[in-house]
Amino acid sequence: MTVPAETETLSARLPAxxxxxxxEALTTVEADPSRIDTLLTSAGRHCGRQPLPGDPPPPVGRTxxxxxxxxxxxRVPWRGATLADALSRLYWQGDAAERRGVLRSLSCFGSRNTLGALALPLVHDAxxxxxPRLIAAALGDYAARHLDAAAFRQAVLKCLFSGIPLVAVAxxxxxxDPELTRMLTDYAEERRAAGxxxxxxxxPFIGAGPTTRE
Incomplete structure (x- = not known):
């Protein structure tokens, strides 16, 4: 995500x-990041909680x-462990909407923030x-970069069992991989067998035909 460009795009979708x-909130949080708690809490009241115009409908799309x-x-200036600690605090003290905001923000943090995999516990919790909206919010670019193979496969299956379209999985x-193909093919066979x-x-991710069991 290019934050300045995203800011302009979002501003254009909002009422004046x-x-x-x-x-004003972005300027405030850059100057005084300690205000982030209050600003996150009041964001819905000031900007709205409706689906974001131009996005797919929830749970895939954002509000x-x-x-x-x-x-x-x-926009917060924190880095590394300081950033990870702040995100964790905001996630655990927040309601579901605030937790989604934290999860959605993870894709904004590149290597310059040295966040690395420090925020993965939040993804695992979601x-x-x-x-479904919390799960979808967790599966952005950050999860795609940092979840290990086993956890990533289980996240894909969680989407299927939760009725979340796979477009949510960045x-x-x-x-x-072949193991995910096997798992998804088994899932498809089980559903077909149950009518x-x-x-x-x-x-696109399953085998061409029924799998063969020993």
């Missing part, structure tokens, strides 16, 4: 009053407050929930 609040919170967090085409429909979005 909300766009002005966002610009307006998701996008606003991610941008606010991307993937343990049954909240990096799926690049990270699909249930197979989600069309898994077709």
């Amino acid at each position: 009053v909300a766009a002005r609040w966002l610009r 307006v407050d998701d996008a606003v919170r991610a941008l606010l967090l991307a 993937l343990r929930t049954n909240d 990096g799926l085409a690049e990270r699909a 249930r429909a197979v989600p069309s979005d898994i077709e």
Whole structure:
């Protein structure tokens, strides 16, 4: 994500009053990052909680407050362990909407922040929930870079069992491996055997025909 470009894009989608609040909030958090707690809490009230225009519908797409919170967090000047500690605190003390904002923000942090895999516990926690919007928010570019192969495969299956379209999983085409193909093919076979429909979005990732069991 290119944060300045994303800011302009988001501002253009907001009513004038909300766009002005966002610009002022971004300036505030850069100057005084200790204000981030209050700003994250009030983002929905000032900017709205409706699906973000131009995004797919939830759970895959963002809500307006998701996008606003991610941008606010991307502006904090913290780095490394300090950043990871702040994100963890904000995640654990936040409600579901604020947690989504933290998860959505992870893709904003590149190598310059030296965040590395320090925020992975937040991703793992979200993937343990049954909240489709939280799960989808966790599976952005950050998860694609840092989840190990086993955890990534389980995240894909979690999406299927939770009714989340696989377009929510960043990096799926690049990270699909033979073991994931086997797992998804087994899933498809089980659904066919039970007379249930197979989600069309898994077709590119499954075997051409039924698997053979010993």
